[in-house]
Amino acid sequence: MPNITVALDAMGGDFGPRVIVPAAVQALSHFPELKVILVGDRNAITAQLASLGYPANSRLDIQHSDRVISNSEKPSLALRNSEGTSMSQAIDAVAKGEADACVSGGNTGALMALSRFKLKLLPGIERPALVSALPTASGSQVWMLDLGANVSCDADSLFQFAIMGSALAEQYLPHSPRVAILNIGAEEIKGNDLVKRCAEMLSQTSSINYIGYIEGNQLLSDAADVVVCDGFVGNVCLKACEGTAQIFINKLRSSLTASSIKGWIARILFSRLFNDLKMLNPDQYNGASLLGLRGIVIKSHGSADVDALVNAIGEAIHEVKRQVPSRISDRLEAVLLERHY
Amino acid sequence: MPNITVALDAMGGDFGPRVIVPAAVQALSHFPELKVILVGDRNAITAQLASLGYPANSRLDIQHSDRVISNSEKPSLALRNSEGTSMSQAIDAVAKGEADACVSGGNTGALMALSRFKLKLLPGIERPALVSALPTASGSQVWMLDLGANVSCDADSLFQFAIMGSALAEQYLPHSPRVAILNIGAEEIKGNDLVKRCAEMLSQTSSINYIGYIEGNQLLSDAADVVVCDGFVGNVCLKACEGTAQIFINKLRSSLTASSIKGWIARILFSRLFNDLKMLNPDQYNGASLLGLRGIVIKSHGSADVDALVNAIGEAIHEVKRQVPSRISDRLEAVLLERHY
Structure with a gap:
């Protein structure tokens, strides 16, 4: 029974709907508890869904927006001109209670400014x-x-x-x-x-x-x-x-992919080690949280691919389940009490 | 013909004369142009030289000092209490023209404060x-x-x-x-x-x-x-x-040193790659320069081993040969002229 709704800024990030729509579809199959609101250009989103043979349904909603915040926009300006942008509407969905969390790969400064303005900070957080x-x-x-x-x-x-x-x-x-x-x-x-x-x-x-x-x-x-x-x-x-x-991963990869006998032996012996090492790159992970808000906002890498975006959506789901904002609020209250009395 | 004199703070760093004296001896054999002044506890230095079977000679001088600046000392305090410490005397050797450069693995803040006080800044450098x-x-x-x-x-x-x-x-x-x-x-x-x-x-x-x-x-x-x-x-x-x-080097090393057949093959095929990768660690290098002074001061890692210290001494020699302080001074003058006229 789907009971967690995540609003996705379908236009944010370097690739927009081309990556975000397939990621939404993959996340829906991966997380049975998930519902998704795709916020962005309806035509572009619908075209992507059609190419995947995936119709809009009770677990996938589209909310049209015809504007996007650019990566080079100053946060202060983005805040003033945000009306009708995909990022702004995705955050609005959380503010209005239509979504439990939002995920965006757009302009970080704008995401922070808008989230702060629309969702408000937890008491005690500056x-x-x-x-x-x-x-x-x-x-x-x-x-x-x-x-x-x-x-x-x-x-x-x-x-x-x-x-x-x-x-x-x-x-x-x-x-x-x-x-x-x-x-x-x-x-x-x-x-x-x-x-x-x-x-x-x-x-x-x-x-x-x-x-x-x-x-x-x-x-x-x-x-x-x-x-x-x-x-x-x-x-x-x-x-x-x-x-x-x-740098290390690239050097190892070129050894592993060499078309020599040595490369062949390396592939047999060290593919697993190489995969383990790849997971040591912090860049392999995706989904940074904006903490301190009265709502859950996840920032995805702008350059995230489908798998990375699914990870970011997974992070949003985790935080909804764990009620992270209220945990922070409780902890903060306890600390402030300790400091003042 | 030895014509470059480097004053070595023999007491600085984590290991003191135990590492610094052997490094001095190795550097003397490596750089024929080098003369060394070892500044520190004469007994400890002499004992180290004796254990290496290396007598003091025309290329190696000892300058006794009986105090050391500790790593936890605040720079301001170190400055006030520096009289008679090995670091202070090594810098003095440069200030007095007895040495062309000094190398220390001691307290970075103290090294900067003392160098600045004793050698003075180049004009235009704050x-x-x-x-x-x-x-x-x-x-x-x-x-x-x-x-x-x-x-x-x-x-x-x-x-x-x-x-x-x-x-x-x-x-x-x-x-x-x-x-x-x-x-x-x-x-x-x-x-x-x-x-x-x-x-x-x-x-x-x-x-x-x-x-x-x-x-x-x-x-x-x-x-x-x-x-x-x-x-x-x-x-x-x-x-x-x-x-x-x-972290990457450690993971690779454990694969390469495994006592399995796989480890054996890895050692034969990939030792060179591993050595190349080791050289990508910035920590492999040693000898950071304090720029902006009217003299050459090289900071060695506190934990530097003999080879690393020889590198730091080599860096000092390079900078003496290239007259780095006067190059900086010339460049600075040109830029200041450009900015003001």
Whole structure:
């Protein structure tokens, strides 16, 4: 019985309906609990559905919109000119209660500004944050935030990121999430004012399992479950990990695909290792959540393919089931009570 | 004929004379032009030399110091209490003209503060920057700065980093170095005020080959020759690359060292590939330069082994030969003339 509705911005991302419509169809077959609202150009969506031989039905609705927010649009401008865009209508569907979550691969800044304006922030949160679970060396995960929603933030925001990240991670972990701040050294004297002030606040908060600073080389090494940083650092750092992983994967791939005997042996012996290594690239995952809102908004990579988009839709479903916004709200209330009394 | 003298802080780094003395001896045999001053505890240094069967000679001098700056000491405190420490005396040797360069694996903040105080900044430079050449996917190099000397900086500093990085890189490249700013997106609207203001300044400077923003995933992909960022971002980002590379290398190593037939075949066929991949880890390199000073100071990894320290000494020799400080000074003067007239 389908009982979770996800609004999909069918025009967002680099490929629009060409990728988003097939992803919606695949997600519907993968998640029996899912209903989808495809928001975007009705003709383009219908044409895609027809080419897949998949008619609109009780689990797939189309909501027409004839405008798209471009990737180069400033968030402030996007906010003013958003009326009638696919992204705006997808968020509206959540705001009106027609959908439980929305997924968009469009302009991140615009998605944040619109979500904040239409869904409102949870009480006690000043800025939403973009979070994603990254694969670690041991096959586990680390939740990193902010990944680029806030190019600059203050210690209060960083502190709130820690609480939100912890509340999210504890939905997935059997233990209290170990929360760390990303810094340029492990010693107390290291870092800028931002991390030092946030460290002081977290040290005084007993309901958060704060373990101190970690350095960039520990990010994917299971040193922490939740890693907080400002959005500039988080975005650059995550992409640096992805870029490095991609270089290794490309070098290995060229060995594995060589048309020599060596390449042939390599394919027999190491295809599985290669596939395991591919999964270590954070880029393999898709679906970063905008946390801190009174609703669920998932940001997909602009360049996501069908499988990656299905992952992002899966993330939306998980968060609906786990009622992530209200978990964060509860956790935040507890921390604020602890800090003020 | 030895004509380049390098002062080595024999007590800096995690292992002190145990690693630094053998590295000095190896460097002396590797670089015939080198003379070394080992600064540190004379007894410990002499004992190490004795165990290597290497007597002090005309190419190896010992300068006794009985104090060491600890890794946890704040730079401001280190500055006040630096008298008689090995790091301070090694820098003094450069300031007095007894050495052409100094190399230390000690406390980075203290090294920067002391170098700045004793050697003075080049005219027009407000803050020194830590730079290193990182390996790229194609086997080339990218110079990244700042790597942690400045946890926060303004646009003027970032602009000066670009000039210094460009002046350094052009000593090694056959073309005008492509200079980029590390940012969270390639579009002009992306980023914080710091990068936007610096981008504006670089766009107006015709003597710098400024190519725009690059993202974290392009850092090691030959998209630019010089990449500038503040020291917090640079440090975290570089270490994130190192950590990711290390995870891949560890996974491959365990396949290659397995005591199975598969491991045996892998060792025969893929040892060379593995060694090539190891060289993609930025951590393989050693010897970051503090640029912007009226003297040459090389920061070695605290955890550097003998080979890595020899690399750092080699970097010092290169910079002496290329007269890097005066190249930077010339370049800076040209840019300042262009900006003011």
